[in-house]
Amino acid sequence: MFSKVYSAGLQGIDGYPVQVEADVGNGLPGFHMVGYLASEVREAEERVRTALKNSGFSMPPRKITVNLSPADIRKDGTAFDLPVAAAVLAAYGMNDPSMVRDCAFIGELGLDGQVKPVRGVLSLVSALRDDGRKRCFLPIANLQEGLAVGKIQIVGIRDLRQMMEILADPGKLREESGEYTEAEDGEGDYLVDFSEMNGQRLIRRATEIAVAGRHNILYLGPPGSGKSMAARRIPTIMPHLSREEQLEISKVYSVCGMLPPGRALLGRRPFRSPHHTISPQAMAGGGRNPKPGEISLASRGVLFLDEFPEFRREALEILRQPLEERKVTVSRVNGSCTFPANVLLAAAMNPCPCGFYPDRDRCFCTRDQVRRYLGRISRPLLERIDICVEIAPSSYEDIRGKNAENESSAAIRERVERAGEIQRKRFAGSGIFFNSEMGNRQVEQYCCLGEEEEALLRVAFQEKHLSARGYQKILKVARTIADLDGARQIARIHLCEAIGYRDLEEKYWGSGIQTKG
Ligand SMILES: Nc1ncnc2c1ncn2[C@@H]1O[C@H](COP(=O)(O)OP(=O)(O)OP(=O)(O)O)[C@@H](O)[C@H]1O
Ligand SMILES: [Mg+2]
Structure with a gap:
C-alpha cells in the first residue's frame, strides 16, 4: 500500500514543506x-525500524520504500524520523488514512519509540502552516514553540504509541491539542538598568541618540571608565519587541537550538558580546549546513564588540556588508541562505595598548604604538559607525552618585520611543525605519539646513577633513537629535552636537597623535 504524510526541512532559518511517501510492497x-538525503536522514531507517519494533508494532517483512520530495533540495537533520515512521505505519494500513491526511509530523525518534525535540520548530511549523497543513504532531518538548506559530493545530507527543492512540481516536485528538500560553515570567525585564550608572552624562546622552536613530556607536576611553557598563545597558532603552520581531529572532535561536527550555518566543532584545578571538565564520555565519553567526544572533538587538582592536581583522571586515544591508547571505555548495543581521553595533576600546592615551602622565606608549593600535580599526569600518564618544574617567562625586539622581532606563526609553514614532511616520512605506538608514535622497529631503547651519557645517567640513560619508553621517545624527527634541527643523544646537560626535575620528585617526613629552 502507498501513503503520504507531510513534514518540513530547514534551509537557513526558513522552513520548506517536504512530502514523505512510503510504499509497502x-x-x-x-x-x-x-x-x-544527508547521512543523518538516511540513518532514520535504522531508528525508525527499531523504534517501531520496540513500540510493539509487529510488521511482516516486506519491501518498504520511502521517498522524501522535493528531490532537488538536500535534506538534513533528524526531524524526519517521525514522518517516516508515520508514513510507514500508514502504508501498512495501521492508521486511518483520513486522519493522517493533511497531517504533518516533525520529530526525532529514540530506539525505544520516544519522540525527541528538534531544532528549528518555529520555522518548520510556519512553513507547514503556510503550505496549508491543518495539524502537526511534534515532540512534546517543542510544544510551546509549535503553538506560538498560530493558526495550525498542534499536538505534542511523547512517543510513537501515544501518537497512534491519538490518531485512532478523534476525541483524544481534541483533548491533546495544546494552546499557546504567553509565559509571564518577567522574561521582558532586563537584569541591568541605566539607573545603576552614576554620572557620565555624555555616555548616556550619546547612547540615547544612538538607540533613537539606530546609529552604530563607538566608546573610547581608559580602562574602568564604564564603557562595557554602558553598552550592556543599551537593550534596556530600546523599545519592547513587537510580536513579528519576537518571531524573527526566536527563529534564529530555535534553528541554533538556543531557545531556553520550554520557551517559544524570546522576550528581551538580544545582547551578544562575542570574545575577540572569534572566527569570521562564527561572526557572520556559515558551515556546511549554514548556521547563523553572532551578527544574526544579535539581530534586533545589540552586537557588542568589546576591546574592538583586538578582534581579528577578517572577523571585523566581514561585518562591513551585513552592517549596511542588515542581512547576511552565506553561500555554500548546498545553496545559499540569508540570515537577518539588523543590529545596533556597539564597540568599545582603549585608545592605546596601555589604555591611558592621551593622558601623557600615565601613558608611555610611543606615537607609533598608539598609531598601530588605532590602525587595527580600518577606515571603512569606522565609517560605518555614526557616533564616537570619548569617555573621561568618572569623578569621585560621580562614582559615589552624589551629583544627581540617575535616570532609569524606562525614562530614557520613553524618549527613544517618541523619536521612533516620528521616524516611523516620516519614512512610512519606504522600507526605512530609522534615520541611520537614510540614503542620499532622504538626507536631501529630510535634513534641510538653514543658512546659519549650512555655514557652520561648511566650516566643520573643511576643518575636520570630512569625507562625503562623514558629512552625511553628521546630518543623519543631527536629524535624530532634532527628533529627540521634537523639532521639525535641524537647528544649530543639534548640528553642533552631531559634529561633536565626529571629533574623535580626526583626533585619533587623523594627524593628531601627540608624541610623548
Ligand atoms: N559611572 C559609573 N557608575 C557606577 N559604576 C561605574 C561607573 N563607571 C564604572 N563603574 C564600575 O566600574 C566597573 C568597570 O567598568 P567597565 O567594565 O564598564 O569599564 P570599561 O570602560 O569597560 O573598562 P575596560 O577598558 O577595562 O574594559 C563596572 O563594573 C562598574 O561597577
Ligand atoms: Mg570593558
Missing part, C-alpha cells in the same frame, strides 16, 4: 530511503 524485504 512485495519484493525482497528491506527498507530503502531515497530523495537527496
Whole structure:
C-alpha cells in the first residue's frame, strides 16, 4: 500500500514543506530511503525500524520504500524520523488514512519509540502552516514553540504509541491539542538598568541618540571608565519587541537550538558580546549546513564588540556588508541562505595598548604604538559607525552618585520611543525605519539646513577633513537629535552636537597623535 504524510526541512532559518511517501510492497524485504538525503536522514531507517519494533508494532517483512520530495533540495537533520515512521505505519494500513491526511509530523525518534525535540520548530511549523497543513504532531518538548506559530493545530507527543492512540481516536485528538500560553515570567525585564550608572552624562546622552536613530556607536576611553557598563545597558532603552520581531529572532535561536527550555518566543532584545578571538565564520555565519553567526544572533538587538582592536581583522571586515544591508547571505555548495543581521553595533576600546592615551602622565606608549593600535580599526569600518564618544574617567562625586539622581532606563526609553514614532511616520512605506538608514535622497529631503547651519557645517567640513560619508553621517545624527527634541527643523544646537560626535575620528585617526613629552 502507498501513503503520504507531510513534514518540513530547514534551509537557513526558513522552513520548506517536504512530502514523505512510503510504499509497502512485495519484493525482497528491506527498507530503502531515497530523495537527496544527508547521512543523518538516511540513518532514520535504522531508528525508525527499531523504534517501531520496540513500540510493539509487529510488521511482516516486506519491501518498504520511502521517498522524501522535493528531490532537488538536500535534506538534513533528524526531524524526519517521525514522518517516516508515520508514513510507514500508514502504508501498512495501521492508521486511518483520513486522519493522517493533511497531517504533518516533525520529530526525532529514540530506539525505544520516544519522540525527541528538534531544532528549528518555529520555522518548520510556519512553513507547514503556510503550505496549508491543518495539524502537526511534534515532540512534546517543542510544544510551546509549535503553538506560538498560530493558526495550525498542534499536538505534542511523547512517543510513537501515544501518537497512534491519538490518531485512532478523534476525541483524544481534541483533548491533546495544546494552546499557546504567553509565559509571564518577567522574561521582558532586563537584569541591568541605566539607573545603576552614576554620572557620565555624555555616555548616556550619546547612547540615547544612538538607540533613537539606530546609529552604530563607538566608546573610547581608559580602562574602568564604564564603557562595557554602558553598552550592556543599551537593550534596556530600546523599545519592547513587537510580536513579528519576537518571531524573527526566536527563529534564529530555535534553528541554533538556543531557545531556553520550554520557551517559544524570546522576550528581551538580544545582547551578544562575542570574545575577540572569534572566527569570521562564527561572526557572520556559515558551515556546511549554514548556521547563523553572532551578527544574526544579535539581530534586533545589540552586537557588542568589546576591546574592538583586538578582534581579528577578517572577523571585523566581514561585518562591513551585513552592517549596511542588515542581512547576511552565506553561500555554500548546498545553496545559499540569508540570515537577518539588523543590529545596533556597539564597540568599545582603549585608545592605546596601555589604555591611558592621551593622558601623557600615565601613558608611555610611543606615537607609533598608539598609531598601530588605532590602525587595527580600518577606515571603512569606522565609517560605518555614526557616533564616537570619548569617555573621561568618572569623578569621585560621580562614582559615589552624589551629583544627581540617575535616570532609569524606562525614562530614557520613553524618549527613544517618541523619536521612533516620528521616524516611523516620516519614512512610512519606504522600507526605512530609522534615520541611520537614510540614503542620499532622504538626507536631501529630510535634513534641510538653514543658512546659519549650512555655514557652520561648511566650516566643520573643511576643518575636520570630512569625507562625503562623514558629512552625511553628521546630518543623519543631527536629524535624530532634532527628533529627540521634537523639532521639525535641524537647528544649530543639534548640528553642533552631531559634529561633536565626529571629533574623535580626526583626533585619533587623523594627524593628531601627540608624541610623548
Ligand atoms: N559611572 C559609573 N557608575 C557606577 N559604576 C561605574 C561607573 N563607571 C564604572 N563603574 C564600575 O566600574 C566597573 C568597570 O567598568 P567597565 O567594565 O564598564 O569599564 P570599561 O570602560 O569597560 O573598562 P575596560 O577598558 O577595562 O574594559 C563596572 O563594573 C562598574 O561597577
Ligand atoms: Mg570593558
